[in-house]
Amino acid sequence: MTRKLFLYATVLLLSSCASVDTYNQQISKTHSPEDLRNDVDYAYKKLRKLHPDIYWYISKEELEERVNRLKSELTKPLTSKEFYNSFAPVFTSIKQGHLSIHTPSRKQTxxxxxxxxxxxxxxxxxxxxxxxxxxxxxxxxxxxxxxxxxxxxxxxxxxxxxxxxxxxxxxxxxxxxxxxxxxxxxxxxxxxxxxxxxxxxxxxxxxxxxxxxxxxxxxxxxxDKIKTSSKKDSTGVKDEKKSKLDKKIAKEVRKKTRKKNYKYGYNKKAKDYNRNFIFLESDSLIGYMHIKSFTNGGYKEFYKESFAKIDSAKCKNLVIDLRGNLGGRLTEIDDLYSYLTDKEYVFIEKSKMTGRLSFLYPYFHTKSWPTKTMATIFSPVLGVYQMFKVKKENGEAYFKFKHSKLRKPKPNGFDGKVYVLIDGESFSASSILSTHLKATKRATFVGEETGGAYNGTVAGIYAKVELPNSRINMRVGLMKINAPYSIEPDGYGIKPDVPIKKILNDKDEELQWIIQDIEMSDKK
CATH class of the missing domain: 2.30.42.10 (PDZ domain)
Structure with missing residues (x-):
């Protein structure tokens, strides 16, 4: 039995090594024009199948003309990276910011x-x-x-x-x-x-x-390999054995650190926190909430704590900094918004998809065999789940998030003045939150137009599509998500009430304008 297991493990190891070598050869070699044209057809077919509004910002005729022109220009062999430079501009012409295209990278053996x-x-x-x-x-x-x-x-x-x-x-x-x-x-x-x-x-x-x-x-x-000496340093000073009290104190410190890191969303690479709240130093009391992204760690305790501080301090001015915030979780922006309104609201409309089972595509088309196996095992349960969550209306499939139902504001919400700092990288969830605050005239926006559109986006759940020959990857959003507000013309972000172009210097001119505006208002 042991021998069989050893042989099986050896076969797996060899096949794994062989597959890595095969993959690396495939992505580094040149691909024939026919193979590249097949990749273009494959990509367009998958986009039509998965993307719920591919022709939102471009007509079908214009996109097909671009696709056909690309295919006609593929007349010589190209590597995956060379092909990417021609392929990506055509498919990003649908003007969907969540559509991400990237080339395959060499795998390590x-x-x-x-x-x-x-x-x-x-x-x-x-x-x-x-x-x-x-x-x-x-x-x-x-x-x-x-x-x-x-x-x-x-x-x-x-x-x-x-x-x-x-x-x-x-x-x-x-x-x-x-x-x-x-x-x-x-x-x-x-x-x-x-x-x-x-x-x-x-x-x-x-x-x-x-x-x-x-x-x-x-x-x-x-x-990331850390080279360490296998030999023990006989001249080194041995660590003193910690007492039970020291161990207990160290354990409590680690526990508090983990809790803090979770609440504020600690970023190991940047060595800072995702969510921060302080009171600014000025002649007026101003709360400043800097949210770098709506991801990473918990959030409910952070917002609960922050708005409790605002209430205790009787602060009547709040700045929410969304500059550089590329988005994140619907649940988090819904939670934040519930502190900023005193009315019942619907946060997003039902999310359009191309089919009832579209949201399951990533689970059944993943390279992770454990995920694929679990999806297969639980497919009957998932089938029942989609019956309740996905409804067809006029031949279109819609996924119903809990955020599509009537929501209640927090009883201890903030009723003071709100300023929101925005820029080109205020995107996705940042823009959905900003749409609500702009449409309800709840906030004054300062900075530059958001990168995310006022009228919604295509995101939610993503499918990863790998082209069969070049191995280029496409990340495709499966759900059209929009707040129950819209403007004309379509296709633009939330525009600032006070436009201030970003300049790289030591002064935060956008924030300084807000502080001065609050101080002037308080003097009146």
Missing amino acids: KEEIKEKGKRSSPFKSLSFQTSEDKLFVRKIFKDNIAIIEGSEIVRVEDEKVSDLLSSFKKLHASDGFNKTFIPEFVGSRFGFFYSNTHKQKDSLLLHLKLKDSLYSKYVYADY
């Missing part, structure tokens, strides 16, 4: 992982931001990188960053016709787009500029 550990991009330790079509280092997450925060990146290797940014802007889309999302998104996701379009390298030479000084530094890929 088990031997490589065993020797070095798992690899991460040379850009992983940096965050970026753009201003006036220039790219700047926003933050550094490692101590051993000799780059100064705030430096402009002029070139990567021999390529001008201005040229890279210009080409990357064609590879993704905003929701509709918005112009503020892409410049910011391409900047903050610079490493993602660079990896999609360039051959994998373990080191990259960055040419940087700080004021009038130019300098160059390498950034390196990280491998």
